[in-house]
Amino acid sequence: MAKLPVSLTINGDEHDLLIEPRKTLLAVLRDTIGLTGTKEGCSTGDCGACTVIVDGKAVTSCMVLGVTASGKEITTIEGLASDGELHPVQQAFIETGGYQCGFCTPGFIMASKALIDENPDRTEEEFRYALGGNICRCTGYTKILEAILQAAEEVRSTS
Amino acid sequence: MSEHSVVGQKVTRVDAVEKVTGAAQYGADVHPAGMLYGKIVRSKQAHANILSIDTSEAEKLPGVRAIITQDDVPSGRRVFATDKVLYLGEPLAAVAATDPDIAEEAAELIKIEYEVLPVVQDVTEAIKPSAPRFHGDDTKDGPNRREISTQIRKLSRDKENDHSDEISKLEAELENYPDEVYYNISAESHSDAGDVEKGFAESDVVVEDTYIIPRVHQTYMEPHVSVASADSSGKITVWASTQGPFAIRSGIAGTLGIPLTQINVIGTTMGGGFGGRFGVIITHIPAVLLSQKTGRPVRVQMTREEEFTDGRPAPGCVIKLKTGATNDGRILAREALAFWDSGSVSGASIGSTIRVRGVYKIPNLKVDAYGVHTNKSGTAAYRAPGAPQAIFAGESQLDEIAERIGMDPVKFRLINMREEGDPVPAGSNEPKVGYKETLEAVADAAGWWDREADENQGWGVAVGDWTNGCGPGGVYVSVHEDGSARIFHGSMDITGTDTAISQIIAEILTVPYESVTIRRGDTDSAPYSTGSGGSVVTFTMGNTAKLAAEDAHRRILELASERLNTNMDDLELKDGAVHVVSAEQPKSISLGELAAYSLSTTGGPIVGKGSFARQASTPALAAQIAKVEVDPGTGRTRVLKLVASQDVGFAINPMAVEGQIEGGTVQGYAWAMMEEMQYDENGNVNPGFVDYRVPTSADLPTVESVIVEVPAPNGPYGAKGVGEPPITPTLATMANAVKDAIGIRITELPIKPEKVVDALKGNGHSA
Numbered sequence: 057m058a059k060l061p062v063s064l065t066i067n068g069d070e071h072d073l074l075i076e077p078r079k080t081l082l083a084v085l086r087d088t089i090g091l092t093g094t095k096e097g098c099s100t101g102d103c104g105a106c107t108v109i110v111d112g113k114a115v116t117s118c119m120v121l122g123v124t125a126s127g128k129e130i131t132t133i134e135g136l137a138s139d140g141e142l143h144p145v146q147q148a149f150i151e152t153g154g155y156q157c158g159f160c161t162p163g164f165i166m167a168s169k170a171l172i173d174e175n176p177d178r179t180e181e182e183f184r185y186a187l188g189g190n191i192c193r194c195t196g197y198t199k200i201l202e203a204i205l206q207a208a209e210e211v212r213s214t215s
Numbered sequence: 216m217s218e219h220s221v222v223g224q225k226v227t228r229v230d231a232v233e234k235v236t237g238a239a240q241y242g243a244d245v246h247p248a249g250m251l252y253g254k255i256v257r258s259k260q261a262h263a264n265i266l267s268i269d270t271s272e273a274e275k276l277p278g279v280r281a282i283i284t285q286d287d288v289p290s291g292r293r294v295f296a297t298d299k300v301l302y303l304g305e306p307l308a309a310v311a312a313t314d315p316d317i318a319e320e321a322a323e324l325i326k327i328e329y330e331v332l333p334v335v336q337d338v339t340e341a342i343k344p345s346a347p348r349f350h351g352d353d354t355k356d357g358p359n360r361r362e363i364s365t366q367i368r369k370l371s372r373d374k375e376n377d378h379s380d381e382i383s384k385l386e387a388e389l390e391n392y393p394d395e396v397y398y399n400i401s402a403e404s405h406s407d408a409g410d411v412e413k414g415f416a417e418s419d420v421v422v423e424d425t426y427i428i429p430r431v432h433q434t435y436m437e438p439h440v441s442v443a444s445a446d447s448s449g450k451i452t453v454w455a456s457t458q459g460p461f462a463i464r465s466g467i468a469g470t471l472g473i474p475l476t477q478i479n480v481i482g483t484t485m486g487g488g489f490g491g492r493f494g495v496i497i498t499h500i501p502a503v504l505l506s507q508k509t510g511r512p513v514r515v516q517m518t519r520e521e522e523f524t525d526g527r528p529a530p531g532c533v534i535k536l537k538t539g540a541t542n543d544g545r546i547l548a549r550e551a552l553a554f555w556d557s558g559s560v561s562g563a564s565i566g567s568t569i570r571v572r573g574v575y576k577i578p579n580l581k582v583d584a585y586g587v588h589t590n591k592s593g594t595a596a597y598r599a600p601g602a603p604q605a606i607f608a609g610e611s612q613l614d615e616i617a618e619r620i621g622m623d624p625v626k627f628r629l630i631n632m633r634e635e636g637d638p639v640p641a642g643s644n645e646p647k648v649g650y651k652e653t654l655e656a657v658a659d660a661a662g663w664w665d666r667e668a669d670e671n672q673g674w675g676v677a678v679g680d681w682t683n684g685c686g687p688g689g690v691y692v693s694v695h696e697d698g699s700a701r702i703f704h705g706s707m708d709i710t711g712t713d714t715a716i717s718q719i720i721a722e723i724l725t726v727p728y729e730s731v732t733i734r735r736g737d738t739d740s741a742p743y744s745t746g747s748g749g750s751v752v753t754f755t756m757g758n759t760a761k762l763a764a765e766d767a768h769r770r771i772l773e774l775a776s777e778r779l780n781t782n783m784d785d786l787e788l789k790d791g792a793v794h795v796v797s798a799e800q801p802k803s804i805s806l807g808e809l810a811a812y813s814l815s816t817t818g819g820p821i822v823g824k825g826s827f828a829r830q831a832s833t834p835a836l837a838a839q840i841a842k843v844e845v846d847p848g849t850g851r852t853r854v855l856k857l858v859a860s861q862d863v864g865f866a867i868n869p870m871a872v873e874g875q876i877e878g879g880t881v882q883g884y885a886w887a888m889m890e891e892m893q894y895d896e897n898g899n900v901n902p903g904f905v906d907y908r909v910p911t912s913a914d915l916p917t918v919e920s921v922i923v924e925v926p927a928p929n930g931p932y933g934a935k936g937v938g939e940p941p942i943t944p945t946l947a948t949m950a951n952a953v954k955d956a957i958g959i960r961i962t963e964l965p966i967k968p969e970k971v972v973d974a975l976k977g978n979g980h981s982a
Contacts, residue, residue, distance in 0.1 A: 057316075078316055087315075092244035093237015095486070097436045098519040102904035105436060133237035146235040150227055153870040156710035156878065158234035159241060159436040159486030188913035191904065193436050193487050194710060195874055196881030197912040198920075 062126040066091070067135025075122045081115075082106045084122035085132060093133040093162050097191070104190030107163035108132050114170035116189070133162035136169065144210040145169050145203070154203030156194030164190050168204045176208040176215075183208070221722040222932050225870040228714045229733055230484075239484040242440035242456030243516050250442065251280055253505050253515035254318035255497070256308035256325050257525060258300035261336075261590040261898040262347065263329035265298055268307060273324035278317035281508040282325070283501070284308045290472035294500050300329075301349060301559035302590050303898025304524030309501040311513050335399075336894040338533055338554040338587040342397040349559065349588045355403055357395030358552060358583040363388050401561035402586035406569055406641040414548025414579030418539025420619045426608040427963040428946070429891035430531035430556060433597045434909050437486020438522050443502035444512035451478045451503055456485050458492045458707055459746025464738045466495030467503060479739040482707045489882070490529075490596030490748050497525055523902030527595030528892060530563040530586075531556045534608040536571060540616045546631050548579035551608070555601075557586035560593035567601020570943075571609040572640045574650045574680045574836060575631040580640040591894060596748065598879060599681045599939035603886060603946050607964065610677035610947030615960060624676050624951070625658050646833050649862035649925030654678055654838040657860035660921045661840035668955070671845050672855070675952025678838040679943025683936025686745025687828040688755045690763040692720055694771065694821035696814075698791055698807030700724055702733040702763075704756065705741025709938065711871035712752035716760045718867055719931055723764035724771075726791045726806065742826070750835075750936025753867060757931030759827040767823025774809045774816065833927035837861045837940040839880060841952040847975055850968030852888060852953055859945075860921035864935035869922060876920040876941045883945020885910045891965050 059074040066089060075084055082099075085091045085108070094117060097105030101119040108117045109131040136143045145168045148154065155161040164187070171178065171186050178186065183204050184197075192200060233239040270282045284307065285295040296305050308325060312318035333347040340346055356364055367385050370378035415421050442454040451473075455463055460480040468475045485492060502515040517525070532555040539548040551571045557563035568584035617627040632654070633639065635647045658664060658676070666674050691703040702720055706712070713733050721728045735741065745751055768788060775793035776783040785796050794803040813820050842856040859880040866872040889908050893901045901907045926933025946964060954960050959974045 076316070083315075086243075087246075090246070091237075092240070092246075095241070095437070096243065097438070098904055100519065100903055100905070103436065103519075133235075137236060142232070142235065149235050150231040153228075153874050155234050156874055157436065157485060157487040158230070158239055161234055162237045165235060184912045188911040191436065191909055191911060193434050193489070193882070193909065194878045196877035196879075196918050197910075197915075198877040198917045199870075199874060201912060201917065 060123050062123055064125055065129045067131060077121065077123050079122045080118050081120040081122045081125050082117040085117060091132050091134050095159055095162060097160065104167060105160050105163040107166040107190065109166055109170050112173070114167045133166060136165065143169065145172065145207040148203040148207035148210065152199045152202040152206060154195065154199040160190060160192045164192065164200060168207060172208050172211050176211045178208065180205060219722055219932065221718045221728050222867045223865065226714065226718060226728050226868055228711055229717055230708065230713065241437055241486050242442070242454060242483045243437070243514070245442045245454040245483060247442065247444055247512040250512040250514055251311040251313060251505070251509055252315040252318045253502055253513045254310045254322045255306045255501055255515065256310065256322045258296065258303060258305040258307055260300060260329045260331055261303045261896060262332040262334045263300050264332065265296065265300060265307070266328035266330055269326040270308065272326065273310065273321040276317060276321045276324060278313040279310060279321045280313065281311040281505055282308060283504050283508060287504060287508065290470060292470045294470070302592050304521065304592060306497065306501070306525065309505055309515070311505040311509050334590045334896040336589050336591065338556045338589060341399045341587050341589050342554065344396070344398055346398055349399055353398065353400050353588065355397050355400040355585065357392065357397055359392045360389055360395040397585060399588040400585050401557045401588050402565055404565045404568065404584045405582065407581040408641040409579030411548045411550045411579045411581040415537070415539040418547045419542040420616055421537065421539040422612055422615045422619065423537040424612060424962050426534045426536060426611060428532050428604040428607055429964055430528055430591070431597070431886050431890040432523060432526055432528040432892060432907065433489040433491035435487030435489055435491055438517040438519055439496055439498045440514065440516040441498040441502040442512060442514045443506040445503065445506040447510070449477060452481065453478065453499060453503065454481045454483050455499060456483050456492065458485065458488045458709065458748045459494065460705070460707065460738050461743055462494045462746055463499060467499060470495060470500055471503065479737050481737040482735065485707055485709070488709060488748065489598045490600055491527060493596060493746055493748055496527065519904065520902040523892065523907060524899050525592050527593055529597035529600070530594040532604050534568070534605065536608045536612050538612050538616055540620065542620050544620060544622050544627050544630050546575055546577050549577050550581045551583070553584040555584065555586045556589050556591065558589055558591035558593045561586055563594045564601030568605050569641060570602045570605035570680070573606065573609050574633055574678065576633050576637055577640045590898065598882060598942045602679060602681055602943045603883060606679040606943050607946035607950065610944060611950050611960070611962065614951045614954065625654060625663055628654060628678060647925065648834050648836060649923050650836050652925060653836045653860050653862045653923045656921050656923050657838040657840050657858055660860065660919065661856060661858040663840055671847060671956055672842065673952045673954065673956025674840065674842050675948050675950065675955055676840045677944040677947035677951055678836055679940060680834050680836050681940040681943055682834045683754050683832045684749030684751040685755050685829050685832050686751050688744045688759040689742025690716070690756065690759045690825040692763045692767050692823040694724065694767060694806055694810045696807055696811040698726065698805055698810065699730040699732065700726055702731065702760070703736060703741065704744060705736050705738070706744035706752055706756050707747040709747040709752055710874070711868060712747065712756060714871065715753045715867045716756050719757055719760045720764045723761065723768055724806070725788050750938045753934055754832060754930055754936050755827060757867065757934060758830065759825040761825065761931050762827055763823040763825030765823070766825060767821050770818070770821050770823065771806065771809055773818065774813050774821070775804055777816070778804055778809065778812055830929035832929065833864065833935060835862050835864070835935045835940045837944050839944045839948040841948045843952040843956055845953060845956045845971060850971035852966060852971065854884070854915045857884065857915065858919045858921065859941055860923055861937065861940055862923045862925050863937045864927040864930045865924050865933035866922050867932065867934050872922060872937050873920045875937045877918040879938065879941025880918045880945050881910055881915065883942040884915060884949060887946040887949035887964055888966050
């Protein structure tokens with residue numbers, strides 16, 4: 057299949073790539089770039105494991121074709137910590153025990169970050185619904201909710 | 216204050232940073248150079264004869280490197296179907312290509328001609344003589360015929376007396392049960408204690424019902440995946456997301472007929488298992504065969520759709536249950552007849568039907584269980600395999616009895632619960648377990664005793680029991696010159712077990728938890744370890760770790776005795792250093808100094824070894840209470856409160872234990888209210904998350920967990936396995952709460968809104 061030129065900014069690095077139009081952004085990240093922190097849980101946009109942030113918005117990267125992401129800024133789980141410091145959301149997931157097997161965790165962390173960036177003042181109930189696009193099978197969500205609330209509080213208090 | 220400094224504490228897990236930064240390597244993250252992508256070619260029919268498989272078009276597709284069918288399995292062991300398929304999604308061939316999309320395209324180009332056969336998906340249909348048959352001689356007698364046949368056999372064996380009259384009478388009696396010849400039976404299991412007929416006769420109240428529990432998928436978030444690499448010397452390396460690398464090694468060796476040590480299995484970080492990631496599963500063998508054929512590493516990864524059509528989910532079942540009790544609340548008898556849907560192969564946790572006995576003194580018990588073939592994939596373990604199904608029936612029916620005799624459901628359970636030394640029906644004697652403590656704890660925490668309910672609201676309670684497994688394991692611990700300790704073992708981390716092992720080692724070596732690190736070996740390097748499932752890891756590996764640390768502790772005191780020129784009995788290891796106990800001459804030496812000193816001794820470095828295989832484990836109880844509100848218009852049930860208590864023996868890491876309770880309870884909630892793999896004559900019809908809904912954070916409120924600690928005599932620090940029990944009572948907890956809210960008993964799961972609306976309509980309510 058003919059490949060098309062694509063320019064992506066991923067975690068601050070620019071990548072000029074030639075990719076098949078049928079490849080999803082998820083496939084580009086994992087197979088072409090080798091950033092495997094973003095996970096594939098369903099490939100139908102229903103589980104949220106592949107959530108990344110594209111131009112500030114959380115998207116399921118299995119539902120985006122790589123070619124349509126050309127020119128966009130993409131942040132993946134690998135790009136979240138800065139200067140060796142974990143992001144408050146990552147820190148909160150550790151402290152609350154908001155992860156178990158960890159497979160859904162990158163997606164949850166990216167979705168949480170986008171939600172907190174957008175509005176850190178959401179109530180628990182609002183975060184509960186806002187995270188409805190991400191599936192976790194281990195935790196029963198109790199500690200994930202604790203994590204996002206703790207991170208939102210941290211972001212509020214430092215901004 | 217606790218007598219321990221590291222165990223019993225909420226600590227950060229050892230894998231915390233790698234899990235929140237995307238650095239943890241799961242199965243599909245393994246990408247050796249030159250890797251090809253495999254794809255399994257699957258049946259598009261639920262039951263059919265295979266007339267032909269034509270791979271010629273697929274072979275021509277650029278990028279295709281190999282296509283294999285059963286003809287490519289040198290040992291002849293069945294990996295792919297040849298003449299017949301028994302379910303939609305059954306593997307027929309596999310493709311390896313340079314790109315995953317090419318592999319998928321090639322799989323579509325393989326032409327398969329089918330001759331479609333009749334399909335049966337319902338166990339109650341599959342046992343009838345009219346059902347299509349799957350495997351040869353698979354007819355079994357039902358309970359009454361079985362009893363009569365046993366008597367006939369017994370009489371026939373007595374050659375000294377003439378029993379021909381009795382025998383012909385019994386043979387005539389068999390004719391009374393024509394429907395009790397069951398077809399398509401894959402397995403059977405029977406147990407009894409006392410005399411149920413007598414028990415029912417003495418009962419004031421007898422309730423009988425049929426409970427239907429659906430097949431559900433474990434739904435670990437990482438679909439099955441294996442990467443295999445066969446080198447030219449014949450050595451095979453397999454990266455697998457698995458609960459048990461050693462079982463995969465022996466499974467591959469057995470299937471391919473090659474020596475065990477020719478295979479090295481590397482367990483990757485596991486994206487959930489819940490029992491579904493045991494042994495050789497769908498992807499391992501095709502990956503190995505494709506790698507052998509191409510000489511390149513091959514990854515075979517299942518899609519979520521393949522998970523639903525060809526996963527190995529938890530079996531559904533139909534349980535006919537009858538319970539008798541006295542008006543003063545004593546359960547006298549219980550009888551179960553269960554049909555478990557084992558799909559195309561045998562198995563299906565049928566032995567767990569015995570769990571209808573619960574934790575109660577039931578003097579008369581009879582359990583007959585059958586596994587039944589249908590046109591579905593086979594089944595596997597799912598968190599306390601078989602228990603949620605049996606306990607759903609048992610605990611639902613208990614509430615019906617409690618209602619008839621007008622007794623509070625918690626009180627009814629408390630007065631029937633077994634105590635230490637009581638006989639377990641069809642079992643041995645009960646050890647000390649916190650049954651009552653756990654139920655009382657959840658009742659207190661939930662506010663059961665002064666509970667209130669508005670219109671359409673209801674409360675439900677149930678308990679579920681489970682006993683952790685136990686298996687072999689080995690652990691090494693080394694102490695280094697900087698005073699740190701390094702653990703080496705071969706058991707897969709199942710959400711926090713590496714952390715528990717590290718805590719135990721730190722506790723015994725009296726070093727900070729942060730100075731202990733843990734490494735897992737592959738099957739080539741690590742000591743044998745049992746699979747991580749059956750709630751075994753903390754119990755087994757915890758005991759193993761304890762032995763290893765105690766072994767190192769001995770060596771440490773030996774070295775200190777030499778170095779300090781003091782009798783070993785006068786030495787104590789405390790706060791990471793060995794101290795002379797006598798106060799007159801305060802002397803001490805740090806672990807780091809001892810480790811450095813050890814390098815120039817005859818005895819050598821500090822290496823502790825622990826090896827453990829078996830100890831009696833102690834049952835655990837999970838008790839739960841839910842408060843719900845049912846909308847009579849839409850039939851939707853909203854959970855207002857869900858409280859879960861559990862006797863965990865001792866919580867080595869309370870945060871991880873809470874996580875297990877919360878997660879298991881939500882899985883139980885989902886089985887009760889949402890999840891169901893649906894099948895028709897074409898096979899599974901809901902192979903995705905849109906039609907097979909699992910809970911999200913929006914579906915239910917926070918689960919409140921309550922930890923109860925009644926120590927297990929043989930557990931490390933009294934710990935019991937905690938992973939499985941929390942799923943066992945939730946199905947009944949929810950059904951009992953819905954019953955309390957709407958006054959109607961729903962006996963078929965899941966309790967979806969439409970079922971509630973139908974139930975209300977049937978009772979004269981208008982929806």
